[in-house]
Amino acid sequence: MAVVSPVPLADQRSAEILDSARRAFAEKGFDGASMQDIARQAGMSVGNFYRYFPSKSAIVEALIALDMAEMEQDFATILAHPNPILALRETIERKITEADCQGDGQIWAEITAASLRKPEIGDATLRMEVGIVAHLTTIFALAAGVAKEEAQTRWTAHAHLIVMLVKACAMQHPDNPITADLTRLVMRNINQTLDDIATSAALKG
Amino acid sequence: MAVVSPVPLADQRSAEILDSARRAFAEKGFDGASMQDIARQAGMSVGNFYRYFPSKSAIVEALIALDMAEMEQDFATILAHPNPILALRETIERKITEADCQGDGQIWAEITAASLRKPEIGDATLRMEVGIVAHLTTIFALAAGVAKEEAQTRWTAHAHLIVMLVKACAMQHPDNPITADLTRLVMRNINQTLDDIATSAALKG
DNA sequence: ATTTGCTGAATGAACGTTCATTCTTTGGCA
DNA sequence: TGCCAAAGAATGAACGTTCATTCAGCAAAT
CATH class of the missing domain: 1.10.357 (Tetracycline Repressor; domain 2)
Structure with missing residues (x-):
């Protein structure tokens, strides 16, 4: 019952977000890209972004x-x-x-x-x-x-x-x-x- | 009167400053190093630093x-x-x-x-x-x-x-x-x- | 008294992060 | 079916901090 798909939906969403974050970092660099930039690239608000990653450095680690x-x-x-x-x-x-x-x-x-x-x-x-x-x-x-x-x-x-x-x-x-x-x-x-x-x-x- | 030495004193000083700026950038990165960091590394105040380089990006170019x-x-x-x-x-x-x-x-x-x-x-x-x-x-x-x-x-x-x-x-x-x-x-x-x-x-x- | 070399506090913009608030979806009850 | 609360997603203004840059002021030298 735990999961039907091997990749849970939340993780799939996280992966999509991570991919857009990668694009933001590629454009402006790790320090250069702001959370606003990253969130905009992911098509969501900054606040919502923090529901998926607790901090900016957590994104880099992920x-x-x-x-x-x-x-x-x-x-x-x-x-x-x-x-x-x-x-x-x-x-x-x-x-x-x-x-x-x-x-x-x-x-x-x-x-x-x-x-x-x-x-x-x-x-x-x-x-x-x-x-x-x-x-x-x-x-x-x-x-x-x-x-x-x-x-x-x-x-x-x-x-x-x-x-x-x-x-x-x-x-x-x-x-x-x-x-x-x-x-x-x-x-x-x-x-x-x-x-x-x-x-x-x-x-x- | 302009210059006696082929390398004017100001440029020599600039070179020393540039070298310490290089150290600051190496430690924290281009975006990560603040002007305060760079000035401290050069052993001078931020204000004085701007007498040698008009902006942060000018340092990178130099x-x-x-x-x-x-x-x-x-x-x-x-x-x-x-x-x-x-x-x-x-x-x-x-x-x-x-x-x-x-x-x-x-x-x-x-x-x-x-x-x-x-x-x-x-x-x-x-x-x-x-x-x-x-x-x-x-x-x-x-x-x-x-x-x-x-x-x-x-x-x-x-x-x-x-x-x-x-x-x-x-x-x-x-x-x-x-x-x-x-x-x-x-x-x-x-x-x-x-x-x-x-x-x-x-x-x- | 004026110039020169320098300081470090002041400034406004932008940062990462938080949070009160608003939409959207859900599911039980009629 | 229609309705309504409860939950979940999402928002963006606000907060405290730090940033690059400026500038009023100080001390020594002329």
Whole structure:
């Protein structure tokens, strides 16, 4: 009786509100966007907004938590794929090329700046990054046919590099005329790295 | 009578103030740092601060202009070096490894976020990036022994990639335990790219 | 006495947050 | 069906705070 749908209505509404808040933050920044801005973006009054989130910083926390959840979802899909390394390649390519139309890059830039400024946010994003890297090395282990632990010791830095590249691409200035060439070059680098890892089992074993 | 020294005293004082403003922005962000914070950091009253900069946004603009000037200075030094590509390698390595003790990375993160948000700042940083890329391709042309124009058409994207990597490294979370390995890997990638460019003349010509 | 360099209180706008109030929906009773 | 209270959603003015910016005034130097 508790819930019929796996996502309760209140949470669904919260997700919609969160999405509009993300847009407001992308437009004006975490500090720059006022509660009035955020509420207007969500199509409601400020007062009503506080019925969903108790404070402005709670929105930021919820936003980061949502991104983390989406990331977990992405990796779950990749690991369930018959060819995980191929699925990873495609996911990365999608993230890099579409870049979610400047929205994601903007938010990531805001979070990156906030991470270096506020230790609490920095810790959260560091945890998120470490989690992603752990997923990546797991996939690497699968692709290279080695134990998870070995993949971790050998390719943790490579995983971090890939994360860094994807983030950096998303944060590129959209008006930069060279962006298309650049993303192609980055994608080539990443594919090269993935190839090296996938074929390294032959060299080692 | 106007000025004796090429750097007038007022400008020197302005530079000191700008440096403390940079620290304030690094601690609290562009929007988060108040004029009171900035003035206190500079060891003076708010009122006096306005004698040096007419507004808060003027500080940001001056900060970006200063970074641009420093960048120009760096490239002038590199180009004057007997072996420019070696000098470039060392400059990049210095920028990446020391990362100016989290101060520069913090400010770059702030600027990156602001660039995606405010078109005026975005244009300024894009101009700066294009300028850096132009300098890089000039050095590439020297190293590979080809014309500037050819270097430009062939390696503009590579130059952008290097800029992206240096920035991304500086913006890494300082508490990340993997950072040392990561920067080593990035440096290896950059050196590989520079090697490819330097030896490509043999392939082409 | 006048200029200069500087202070920090004053100012009005805008901020995050609260809350008294008003709409909208609901559900039992006729 | 129509009606009416009770509950839930939503509003926007108001509050205290903080912001960027200004300026009357002070102390030393000329």
